[in-house]
Amino acid sequence: MPETGPPQTLFEHPHRANWIRLRTLIVLRWVAVAGQSAAIAIAHFWYDLQLEIGLCVLAIGMSVIANLVAMFIYPANKRLNETETMLMLLFDLAQLAFLIYLTGGLHNPFALLLLTPVTIAATALGLNAVLIVGAAAIGLVTFVAFGYLPLRTVQGFVLRVPSIFLFGSWTAIVIGVSFLALYARRVTTEIATMGDALLATQLALAREQKLTDLGGVVAAAAHELGTPLATIKLVSSEMADELKADADRESLLEDSQLIAEQADRCREILRAMGRVGKDDLHMRTAPLGAVLEEAAEPHQDRGKALHFDLQPGPGNEAEDQQPEVHRSSELIHGMRNLIQNAVDFSAGHVWIEARWTARRITVRVIDDGDGYPPHLIGRIGDPFMRRRRSEEERRKRPEYEGMGLGLFIAKTLLERVGAELTFANGSDPFLAPEERPDRSGAIVEATWPRARLVAEKDETRAALGLNRPFQT
Template structure:
């Protein structure tokens, strides 16, 4: 069994084989049409055609078509050059038959336009124009010369000096150019549309999977609310227990556990709020400065060993809503920076002209080209662990929900930066019409 080459199942290779199969089918129709035309011309119109030579052309075309069918059984991709050569063989066969049966006086000469149309649909723009040039040159050659033993009753003597012949040549060339131009453009539009639809289908499939994960996370958040509330009550009782009250170390442990329970409840609230549900909490109004400072303080508390440098430049300390989705997005980017560069992370926030920019940089190895090229797509990760690669994808979705963007780049001196930009109006409450001074 012949092994298929890598990428054989790619859509381009499949389309190439299908196009070659279509040319084979059309060539069988052409063979049948040529035989029928010769029979009608000889028996119906009593025209004295060079039957041996014309039959030889038909025979060679049949042999080539049989070889093409055998070629389809070989598991190799069909290239544009191969399709162009196949069309060129058809043009040569048609030129030979026209040469033997009257040249430019043969009404079947306009079958050249079929080859131009096929090239415009199947081939790239450059090869399409080459086919238009080849057929126009063949037309001009047939005007100047044909088989000396036979001429059709229509006399086109004078060659290119004849206004009628010159008009036919100009008409053919014009038709070939228009076919090549417009069919090529239409085909390109169709291919662009198909590529856009394929991208939309891929995106819908990815988002459907993420929505499914979000539903599972939302359900888990609901389920975890009850045991966390129970733990909160129990820890509250422990805090007032006599055995704990006299032991300072136990008091510290209980306070730490209560803080972690509250943090878990806050995370669950953020998940449910992002999913459009609320666990009884109201939306928190704050300012840009307080929101960013609190975000950094909370992340530092959860990662006390991290070395995060934080700076901000805020031109107007406006009232905003403490968006849980934005907070989780920044936490995710910071977590990635900490994993890539445990010794140093840097967060810079700049608010200018109503646009908030949050930049997280590290001094790690940077992003590989594959991740940069597919930024915003799920499961694009170099970490060989199942389920990885969703962080930047989800962050990209959050940024887009805020009418913003998320971009990533590698630094010349080493390390990487992730930049989040969005209009501050996406976080501004509707009834906040003045800034906090």
């Protein structure tokens, strides 16, 4: 089941054209001007074709003038909005079509270049703008197929292709406009969507890392301040006893100096931790069950029962001790997203199972909900996955948009630490409620090679030493 979506203001692309610099289109237009000028010169002077040179120069000159105006009026770093980009592409399309009209229409093989503005529009503009540019391209191609100035040689011969080839050229260009626009837009949209999803993953991981670091700071503070605070407590108690007994004042002076030294030590520790923080070495590794419980902790009190089932895998019953695993932010946040998704869609129970062998560690998250929609199982893990929801689903979760971002983040983070994820249903979702087993809902299975997840014995048994500052 897809997870709730991200804030739309952050991850949608209503203004992708704002990414395009005016300078980029100006450079492309200069390249087009150079190519058009070279083609006209070769056709006229090398092949002796009788062209309307004046009109051709006028057509090319319009692009030159447009570039010069844009260069002098706008700054070099100007970025175009969608309307400005569309108008520039329509201008280039019209200029190229006029040049094709002057040089034989579709009998000119360079008519294929009419696809270029459409492809650029498909990669940079919204759907409405792409449709406008595509419709303009098809209209202009149709016009130059019937209306054009023929190509003539010096002897007066007209260069033309057979009608069937002319129709084939028109069909190919129209299909090319439609196909390239659709294909380029689809690829660009998927790339942008994946970029947004990866950005969301990085933000989620950064947030989890900050929370982990904060926990490390707190634990390190308690660990490092324990000894000096105990010393202060002991010395202050002794001073109180001596004051009651009215003993020698010299010992009180020594004790007060010791208290001052320990207070200074506490101050230095707090100052160092407040400046960059320290990584608590006690939190680097933890038993597998403790890590899973930490991941599930935010969802313990949401009205659903969480059941933990941790035991050795088949053939490893003698190894009843849980493996010590690296307590990484990716592992915790990834498992937390999977558990959240299960809690969101369960009827009342979620099972978190863990099995370990000498080679692999497997964790399953199972719920007793309706399971994944069968037609979407193959797409689970894709970001921003939308599907039409029934009225019953809307009533159950009116805030849920079905974007799939949570599962994408979970899958991406867990794969970073070596996991392989599979998604399935515990039973046929079309069975009647009384026919379903308890664990009938969605199943997510994450499997790691043991070496990728389990900490070495030296890491868990060796002396930890001093806590080290966080890397900044």
